Amino acid sequence: MAAQIELNEEQQMLLETAADFCRNQSPMGKVRAGINEQVSVDAAVWQQMVELGWLGITIPEEHGGLGLGLSHVVPIMESMGRHLMGSPLFATVMATQAILTSGSETQMSDWLPKIAAGTAASIALTEADGNWNLEEVSATGTIHGDTIRLAGNKTFVLDAIEAAVIVASVRIDDQPRLVLIDQSCLPTGALERETVIDETRRSYSLCLDEVSVAADQLLPASDFAAIEQTAMILLCAEITGGMAGVLHVIVDYLTTRKQFDKHIGGYQALKHPTVQILLGLEAARSHLYHAATTLDQPDELTRRIALHSAKAQGSEAFAFAGDRAIQFHGGFGFTYECDAQLFLRRALWCQYQFGDERYHRQRLAPLLLDQSA
Amino acid sequence: MSVQPQELDEFSREVSAWFAENRPPEPGFLLPETFMEVGEDRQFEFLRDWQNKVYEAGYLGMAWPEEYGGRGMPQAFQDIATREMARQRVPFMLNTIGLNWAGPLILNMGTEQEKQKYIKGILSAEDIWCQGFSEPDHGSDLGSAQCRAVRDGDDYVINGSKIWTSLGSYARYMILLARTSTDGPNKYAGLSYFLAPMHSPGIDPKPIKKLTGEYGFCQTFFDNARIPADSLMGKEGEGWNIAMLTLTFERGATGGQAGGIAAMDLNINDVVELARRSVRGGRPALEDPLLRDELVSLMLEARNNALMSARARVPALATDWPTAIPMSGKLRNSELKRRMCQFALALQGANGARFVSAGAIDGGKWQRSYFNAFSGTIGGGTSQIQHNILGERVLGLPKG
Numbered sequence: 001m002a003a004q005i006e007l008n009e010e011q012q013m014l015l016e017t018a019a020d021f022c023r024n025q026s027p028m029g030k031v032r033a034g035i036n037e038q039v040s041v042d043a044a045v046w047q048q049m050v051e052l053g054w055l056g057i058t059i060p061e062e063h064g065g066l067g068l069g070l071s072h073v074v075p076i077m078e079s080m081g082r083h084l085m086g087s088p089l090f091a092t093v094m095a096t097q098a099i100l101t102s103g104s105e106t107q108m109s110d111w112l113p114k115i116a117a118g119t120a121a122s123i124a125l126t127e128a129d130g131n132w133n134l135e136e137v138s139a140t141g142t143i144h145g146d147t148i149r150l151a152g153n154k155t156f157v158l159d160a161i162e163a164a165v166i167v168a169s170v171r172i173d174d175q176p177r178l179v180l181i182d183q184s185c186l187p188t189g190a191l192e193r194e195t196v197i198d199e200t201r202r203s204y205s206l207c208l209d210e211v212s213v214a215a216d217q218l219l220p221a222s223d224f225a226a227i228e229q230t231a232m233i234l235l236c237a238e239i240t241g242g243m244a245g246v247l248h249v250i251v252d253y254l255t256t257r258k259q260f261d262k263h264i265g266g267y268q269a270l271k272h273p274t275v276q277i278l279l280g281l282e283a284a285r286s287h288l289y290h291a292a293t294t295l296d297q298p299d300e301l302t303r304r305i306a307l308h309s310a311k312a313q314g315s316e317a318f319a320f321a322g323d324r325a326i327q328f329h330g331g332f333g334f335t336y337e338c339d340a341q342l343f344l345r346r347a348l349w350c351q352y353q354f355g356d357e358r359y360h361r362q363r364l365a366p367l368l369l370d371q372s373a
Numbered sequence: 374m375s376v377q378p379q380e381l382d383e384f385s386r387e388v389s390a391w392f393a394e395n396r397p398p399e400p401g402f403l404l405p406e407t408f409m410e411v412g413e414d415r416q417f418e419f420l421r422d423w424q425n426k427v428y429e430a431g432y433l434g435m436a437w438p439e440e441y442g443g444r445g446m447p448q449a450f451q452d453i454a455t456r457e458m459a460r461q462r463v464p465f466m467l468n469t470i471g472l473n474w475a476g477p478l479i480l481n482m483g484t485e486q487e488k489q490k491y492i493k494g495i496l497s498a499e500d501i502w503c504q505g506f507s508e509p510d511h512g513s514d515l516g517s518a519q520c521r522a523v524r525d526g527d528d529y530v531i532n533g534s535k536i537w538t539s540l541g542s543y544a545r546y547m548i549l550l551a552r553t554s555t556d557g558p559n560k561y562a563g564l565s566y567f568l569a570p571m572h573s574p575g576i577d578p579k580p581i582k583k584l585t586g587e588y589g590f591c592q593t594f595f596d597n598a599r600i601p602a603d604s605l606m607g608k609e610g611e612g613w614n615i616a617m618l619t620l621t622f623e624r625g626a627t628g629g630q631a632g633g634i635a636a637m638d639l640n641i642n643d644v645v646e647l648a649r650r651s652v653r654g655g656r657p658a659l660e661d662p663l664l665r666d667e668l669v670s671l672m673l674e675a676r677n678n679a680l681m682s683a684r685a686r687v688p689a690l691a692t693d694w695p696t697a698i699p700m701s702g703k704l705r706n707s708e709l710k711r712r713m714c715q716f717a718l719a720l721q722g723a724n725g726a727r728f729v730s731a732g733a734i735d736g737g738k739w740q741r742s743y744f745n746a747f748s749g750t751i752g753g754g755t756s757q758i759q760h761n762i763l764g765e766r767v768l769g770l771p772k773g
């Protein structure tokens with residue numbers, strides 16, 4: 001196994017900038033206030049993110065972006081995760097990568113410059129059965145001359161009302177394919193806000209039944225593997241950031257709350273699992289930046305192993321951290337007011353989006369055990 | 374001192390060829406897995422000769438100063454040699470306590486005289502070292518150690534006993550923590566640190582049988598034992614701080630070790646390889662979904678450790694707790710090894726219940742390794758104590 005971790009100068013700068021930016025823009029009070037807002041981020045903050053170039057990081061220069069690898073988005077997502085900062089960045093990067101890896105030249109020049117300039121986009125993959133296999137799709141598209149009529153339902157479409165375009169997976173001629181749906185093609189009521197465990201997210205269901213798109217909105221390629229890999233790396237970045245965040249919440253309480261005349265952090269029943277959380281974080285960050293390193297390299301098998309490993313380890317460790325965070329706050333931990341719940345909810349979101357640890361270990365098994373040695 | 378990559382490449386080829394050509398033949402008896410399991414003279418002699426040969430060839434203590442017996446070269450060379458030893462799975466370097474703990478300690482804070490006297494013998498394996506910290510009544514709570522050292526003219530007179538002394542019966546020197554005073558402001562203040570010659574009258578190491586049935590450590594009795602006064606390291610009362618410094622070398626949290634491998638390598642790939650040829654419940658173990666999942670989990674954990682070492686080399690990626698990785702190395706690696714070996718038994722069906730014998734799978738090596746793995750989770754500060762240390766020193770949690 002090549003245990004390689006690299007961080008170039010640009011990534012390092014992004015890390016520093018993003019850490020400061022998210023700390024300043026996303027204090028906990030704002031995170032909580034944001035839960036009741038209609039959109040994930042206020043326009044001024046989004047505009048600053050655009051000006052920092054974050055929307056166009058992976059977009060080629062000829063389309064108005066910076067032309068850097070996806071690994072450069074990792075420090076940003078990690079910092080956002082650290083401060084539970086909301087924004088349509090996750091959804092937009094997902095859509096961007098889908099267009100980049102499966103779209104036509106025209107589709108790229110239609111959308112990428114707009115996205116680089118701040119237009120949000122989203123992606124619609126999952127369906128009601130919660131299947132993580134992105135190629136097992138029930139929604140359909142039927143080609144009638146110049147149009148494709150869509151049918152079926154999508155779920156977990158993030159920040160959909162802010163998205164100018166949604167990339168959706170549908171079955172066409174019995175093949176899973178991707179189509180671009182311009183927001184203007186959606187009849188009223190097609191998008192419905194859904195209740196999800198992470199209240200900092202705005203998730204929508206998307207009913208495709210009355211939706212038609214022009215035939216040229218079909219993406220020529222269908223690189224679901226690339227889409228899955230994008231989701232995994234972005235989620236792992238959020239996971240790693242979130243674990244650092246929740247560990248601070250725990251340590252703060254363990255060093256201030258007293259019972260039996262001493263700080264509760266002195267009790268090993270709390271201290272030792274907290275150390276496990278620390279080690280889980282250290283492992284998660286190592287997997288994350290190793291996976292990020294492999295994104296820029298050609299070896300597909302190494303990359304798949306790195307990403308599945310990162311998602312398996314990170315999902316489990318963050319869920320453990322969130323779970324213990326509640327317990328370690330006692331009665332206060334049971335309240336809505338305690339920040340631990342924000343992190344537990346985030347952990348569960350990240351765990352069950354795009355495969356939990358069991359799923360990824362199952363995906364890893366053949367890669368690790370059945371390859372001829 | 375900058376080294377050309379080309380020089381390193383060349384050296385890498387040279388060292389690789391040397392180990393391939395000079396590795397000792399199979400001894401025809403079971404070798405220990407670490408320095409803590411050396412229980413027979415023939416094992417001891419075999420390993421001492423091997424370390425000496427590696428040192429004479431120039432592949433040990435390469436970054437230690439030349440004037441004391443090292444080679445004065447950049448650390449990168451030693452790292453290559455050490456990696457090559459691990460890769461070719463040659464026997465480990467016997468004098469672990471000298472090479473990795475006492476040696477770096479002496480180089481770090483010893484007097485010129487101490488460096489001249491001890492370093493070369495550590496490297497050549499002429500002088501084997503042992504460690505006298507733990508006592509029957511004080512292990513984790515090392516600061517309460519009671520073994521007494523009383524100054525008498527040109528000597529110190531030692532009374533009491535140390536226990537779990539690995540290599541105790543073979544050692545020429547002991548790093549010894551003993552109490553020179555009982556009326557200090559706290560229990561730590563009265564401790565002093567000695568580089569004690571073991572072949573002194575009144576010192577008697579008695580072997581103790583281990584859970585594997587083999588020998589490997591001793592209880593060392595001191596009965597009015599006399600050691601020269603100049604074997605005191607530092608000053609009286611500095612023992613605790615010196616012991617703590619020793620432990621940072623021991624736990625690998627600080628560099629400066631002589632290099633070379635300290636244990637027979639056993640890693641997750643060996644377990645996977647065992648799984649490939651194991652049959653459980655009448656079918657290949659690798660077809661059992663539960664075993665597959667457990668195996669993948671262990672592989673992930675091994676990956677965690679490898680990747681943490683890689684990330685430690687990128688300081689910009691340290692978390693808010695930058696000492697977490699170096700300080701947790703022993704805990705992570707020793708616990709993984711224990712669970713890996715424990716799992717290896719599960720691959721063997723009913724044969725999991727055999728022990729070292731011809732009828733056991735791989736001669737019973739997995740059962741023995743599982744038992745021996747506790748040396749890592751108990752010795753050098755137990756895993757529970759490691760959790761305390763990480764919680765208190767890395768996370769800043771209060772002492773219990």
Ligand SMILES: Cc1cc2nc3c(=O)[nH]c(=O)nc-3n(C[C@H](O)[C@H](O)[C@H](O)COP(=O)(O)OP(=O)(O)OC[C@H]3O[C@@H](n4cnc5c(N)ncnc54)[C@H](O)[C@@H]3O)c2cc1C
Nearest residue numbers: 504505506507512513537538539748751752753754755757
């Ligand atoms: C193979 C082997 C080789 C060794 N070699 C040497 C050697 O060469 N020289 C030497 O000096 N020593 C050596 N040791 C000794 C080793 O360092 C001690 O065994 C170890 O520090 C534990 O001390 P103890 O045995 O007294 O156990 P105890 O301290 O009595 O511990 C018993 C149990 O209580 C737990 N415990 C104790 N205190 C706490 C606490 N504060 N919080 C939570 N849990 C606690 C421990 O984790 C353990 O599970 C060796 C040990 C082994 C197993």
